[in-house]
Amino acid sequence: MSFNDADVNSMDVVSVDSFGSGCYPLGEIVTSRLVDYREVGGDPQLAPGSVSIVEVADPFVSRWPLQDQQRYETLEVAADDLARARRAGGLWQRKPGGAYTEHDGTLTAKTDSQWGDPVASSYWLKELGSDAMAAWMRLIPSARALLHLADPWGDESVVDVDGGTVRVDDAARLGWSMSIDAIGIRSRAAVMADLVARRAVQVGSPGGAGLRWLSVACGTALPAFQAACAAGIAPDMLLIDIDRDALGMAVSLAGSVGFAGRLSTKRTNIFRRSSMDELHRELLVSGGLVKMIDMLGIFEYTGPNLGVDPVGFLQSVWECLAPGGYLVTGQMRADRPRPDFTTGVVQWPYVELRTPDEFMAIIEAAGIDRNRVELHLPEDGVYMIAGITK
Ligand SMILES: C[S@@+](CC[C@H](N)C(=O)[O-])C[C@H]1O[C@@H](n2cnc3c(N)ncnc32)[C@H](O)[C@@H]1O
Known part of the structure; x- marks a missing residue:
């Protein structure tokens, strides 16, 4: 059953007009090198299942x-x-x-x-x-x-x-x-696309048809579309975001960037526990929990300074994932280059930067087995990306 068949009034089902008009340019993974967690300054007690340093060739x-x-x-x-x-x-x-x-x-x-x-x-x-x-x-x-x-x-x-x-x-x-920052945003999208391409068959049906995918804080959903496109799959994707404009842009963008799946949108406040519980219930009655979740560019907006409990938030998202499903999320690194450029010069709002240990501690506190986490660190040093199998 797709989201489209669901008797869920609060979700808007949209049609994507043009299919397969070519993938949006995406960086290429040149090398991915497994390293010891200590090499990235981590405490072995918090080590994820694997850590990789990734070289990405930027297309621009x-x-x-x-x-x-x-x-x-x-x-x-x-x-x-x-x-x-x-x-x-x-x-x-x-x-x-x-x-x-x-x-x-x-x-x-x-x-x-x-x-x-x-x-x-x-x-x-x-x-x-x-x-x-x-x-x-x-x-x-x-x-x-x-x-x-x-x-x-x-x-x-x-x-x-x-x-x-x-x-x-x-x-x-x-x-x-x-x-x-732009290089980091593109490399995290390239890493996510690579992870999705490698997991899609495992978690879904061939070609990704009917693969239920939740894009959390989707924004324009471009990275999610790029990942689906690069993986050559046509999933059944539900986009959630608080911003109506972003959801509208995502819908207009889908066809033109080659997204060939089915699309639904839901405007929701993901930081409100009751809204996430409602989403969880809606998923259960509309065909089940999802098999794929992407959640990039939002974890930095959690933490005590921002009044959002990162552990509770992660748990609420994790609950929407079916056993055997795959979550891709990311976090800006505390040791990233030029941190005052982003917040000072470009005047991006306050974001919570974290070390790999801080990120892993939140994941573990959310009840997720750290051995199920693959941590990927692009060489530009801006973000870390976690792929987690449930
Ligand atoms: C930096 S953008 C990331 C978008 C996309 N995931 C990407 O990587 O391109 C952050 C998104 O989070 C959304 N957002 C922020 N707070 C939110 C909230 N409380 N509930 C739902 N969405 C939220 C914003 O509207 C924005 O689209």
């Missing part, structure tokens, strides 16, 4: 001549240094606070700049000289902003927060291609 960095790559990297490092020095001097702080705001009963991403260091931001924007990048910054932290990072050539213009359009220039494309 190599489009730029070496001198442009170096020019941009020098600028980003300088902006990060400036923001760090100013933070050390007490001129700004990484201030925990919600990235989303409730108005008219709707929770939407905050769009005005209220995080970060305005001086370091202005320096970076001025040196880059891009109106498109300035308009893009105002989209943060909405899922829409991530699309430009996923494919810097994907759009001719940035649709800004007021609905106006700003033509994408080369400088913005260079920044979206070369920024360490």
